[in-house]
Structures are given as C-alpha cells and as structure tokens.
Amino acid sequence: MPFPSFLRPALLALALAAPWAAASAQPATPAVAPVLPAGFSVQNVAVLAGTCANCHGPQGHSTGGIPTLRGQDASHLLQRMQAFKANRAADATIMNRLMQGYDESQIQALAAWFSQEVQP
Ligand code: HEC
Numbered sequence: 001m002p003f004p005s006f007l008r009p010a011l012l013a014l015a016l017a018a019p020w021a022a023a024s025a026q027p028a029t030p031a032v033a034p035v036l037p038a039g040f041s042v043q044n045v046a047v048l049a050g051t052c053a054n055c056h057g058p059q060g061h062s063t064g065g066i067p068t069l070r071g072q073d074a075s076h077l078l079q080r081m082q083a084f085k086a087n088r089a090a091d092a093t094i095m096n097r098l099m100q101g102y103d104e105s106q107i108q109a110l111a112a113w114f115s116q117e118v119q120p
Pocket residue numbers: 001015016048049051052053054055056066067068069072076077078080081091092093094095096098110
C-alpha cells in the first residue's frame with residue numbers, strides 16, 4: 001500500500017462509507033463467461049463480487065487508491081487472495097481479515113470473475 005500507516009484507519013473508514021456503493025447494486029456480467037468452480041453460477045458469483053465494489057470500485061474498476069481487480073490476471077488475483085487468507089501478505093490492512101470469510105472455491109470463483117472484462 002502506498003499510504004503511510006497513520007492514514008490507514010482513515011482510508012478504511014472512507015472505503016467503508018464509500019458513496020459509490022450504490023453503483024454495485026447491479027453487477028454486470030463479464031463479456032467472456034468466466035470458468036467457475038463446480039457449483040457456482042454466474043448469478044451467485046455476481047452477488048459475491050458485488051460486495052467488493054464498495055472498496056474496489058464499480059465492477060472492480062477502482063476510482064481511488066485501492067487496486068483495480070477487473071481485468072487482472074486470474075492467477076495473480078488468486079495468489080493475492082490466498083496470501084491474504086493465509087496471513088502471508090505483508091501489505092495487508094483489511095484483506096487478510098476479509099478473506100477469512102471466503103472459502104477456497106469462492107476465492108477461485110472471484111479470481112475467475114474479476115479476471116474477465118465486463119461488457120462496455
Ligand atoms: C473494506 C474495503 C475492501 C473490500 C470490501 C474488499 N477489498 Fe480487496 N483490497 C482492499 C485494500 C485496502 C487492498 C490493499 C491490501 C490491503 O490493504 O489489505 C485490497 C487488495 C485486494 C487484492 C489485491 C490486488 C492486487 O492487485 O494486489 C485483491 C485480489 C482483492 N483485494 C480482492 C477483493 C475481493 C475479491 C473482494 C470482495 C470479495 C474485496 N477485495 C473486497 C480493500 C477492500
């Protein structure tokens with residue numbers, strides 16, 4: 001994170017109160033259907049992914065200092081989320097705690113989902 005540590009609580013508070021949260025209400029479907037783990041439909045991953053928009057921006061396109069997820073390599077997204085969950089990411093401020101609530105198949109589904117661009 002490029003933010004000094006004393007700014008992190010303020011950044012987090014700002015992120016949690018994000019005014020663009022409403023934009024996440026209707027998650028768009030990626031243009032190319034992501035290859036999802038067994039048992040996942042496009043609809044249920046869209047709901048999972050909708051919660052990320054509060055901080056990562058509408059459809060995962062960031063509008064601030066938090067990284068854009070959309071269009072990043074699936075393996076990068078997967079590794080980052082697994083590292084957060086395992087408390088191995090040195091830069092983690094919130095994602096390490098947040099990822100405790102997601103299981104491996106949900107993390108795989110989210111990585112596949114955000115790696116695909118959405119329809120314009
Ligand atoms: C409360 C705000 C918040 C929410 C909600 C949130 N994130 Fe994050 N995310 C962050 C921050 C801040 C970082 C930078 C690392 C850190 O400080 O923990 C980050 C980093 C990441 C990264 C690493 C990106 C990179 O290129 O290194 C991934 C992947 C990620 N988040 C995925 C998700 C997914 C998927 C969701 C929804 C399930 C989500 N995040 C929800 C705030 C959030």
